[in-house]
Amino acid sequence: MLNDENASVKPKGSSVALFCIITALYWFSLYAYIPIFTPYVESLGAGHTMTGLIVGSYGLTQLLLRIPLGIVSDRLRKRKIFVSLGMLLSLGSSLGLWLVPGVWGALIFRGLAGAAASTWVAFTVLFSSYFNEGQAQKAIGTINVFNSLGQMLATFAGGWLAQSVGWQSTFILAAIVGAIGLVASLFVAETRVPTKQPLQVEQLLKVGKSVSLLTVSGLAILSQFVTFATVFGFTTVHAQSIGAGEFEMGLLTLISTLPYMLASTLVGSVFATRFGERRTVTIGFAIVAVCAAIIPFTRSMSGLYISQAIGGFGRGMVFPVLMGLSIKTVEPDKRATAMGFFQAIYAVGMFVGPFLVGLISDAVGLTGGFLATAAVGTVAAFVAWASLKPLSRSI
Template sequence: MSFFLIENTDISAEKITLKGVLEVASDSILLRVSFVAILSQIMTFATVFGFTPVFAQSLGAGEFEMGLLTFFSTFPTAVAGMIGGGFLSSKYGEKKVVIFGFLLVGVFTVIIPYVSSITTLIITQTFAGFGRGFVMPILMALSIKHIEQSRRSTAMGFYQAIYGVGMFIGPILMGLLIDWRGLETGFVFMGVLGFLTAFLSYKLIKLTTPSSYPDQVVKVSN
């Protein structure tokens, strides 16, 4: 299918320079969205790509159940990405969809320690998967929406490098929490972090309009 992809190149795009990278990296909106994305990745890699499978095994999940857990944790993310980035964002606004997504992740992470069957765990992770799907595509769009076209690749590279920090921190933080107070405490902490990130999204994310200026990064006032 990749043979049918068409790449649009801009021959007038400015070359990437250290000065240009620093200018993009200092953009306040990009930094705010990137910080929220770090917290999102901390929760994702601490749970679904970290210790949720460990909890499933403690419930007696076999290989087939583990496969179902992976499927129902990830497939809803793809579905929610299409719905959240399209219909829901146009109807309710990108910011509200992101907040709702974090609330879903928070609720269905907090209740994990109180689940007693693998079937119920799969159901909770299906809803959490929808939450992650509402969050990540929209954050990715918001990180570059206000940046001029010629600098968007630089902004996206910075954004992805920054949220990668969360992928590294998440499993380590979860492991420390588990060593300290047990697996249940780790999930409760990550769920509360979901609620906190929803609040931070409300406070930090500023909606903007796409950049229409070819010669500068648009500065959006708070």
């Protein structure tokens, strides 16, 4: 039986294509300066701990905002307005980082970028509504490709621009792309949910009590811990220490993102279908753990490129599967709340990962921080194997 959202007339292919482009612009705006951001923050005088806090502020604001935004989106039964809001906040964040240089400016406006990223719940649920109920994995896999494409293009362009013009230019680039995305978002097609009765707060709270949702959200915390401690955290600091320039740091982030995009594409059609979600996630975590452990022992950029490409593929085996599982067993009118809960919970890893690794790195050095990250990935592999079972609809 088709759900209410899917019972609506489906948008045309051109609307789906436009949404994919907007998704890429959204993530481009949020990630154009990421290749140089951690070294940039440390160049402002921040230590590893403060740097970790600034990088983690992106996750902290998501932790605070994603559940409320999911609930409001469900109650309003509208998603498009939150897509435009996300583009607007991303634009404001980029402008702030450009106009207010300094450690505290970096903390405040990277936190604002996290507020922008909090609207990602609306993106994923609205895009999923363009597909039939049984195509949740396909929808999530597709939108994750454009998520990764935006990040990939952003990191490449940002790294090149930083080396050619200067670090501040990456914030300007992010702002320009955010403005374009904001205008484009006004033309997004929205499938409306027919009103039956207002959603009750008790029903919404019940979403967060689902054992299956808590399980995949917990695993997502560990996944984001590793990702934001390494790829979007301290890997570029290590790269700089072995002689990498701005372009090479951008290329490093690109090389870790491209295999992620490839793996995301294959998740629905190959990995989850042929090997099962449990095995796919477990193997992915194991790959990520090994690649995190290798980082501090690489002494050449070629070795770092190879290890991070393999690690990116492992991340692509993990995260899209977990995202699809987060709404797979949830009733259609509660999916935005479930996705908001999932994304808010995994934001714990986005905050704790870089902050904790920053603390460890200040105490014992970056090698200790990377090895601690690898340990988290190893634990995640065992937890995934032990906890992921066939899921049944319960909420």
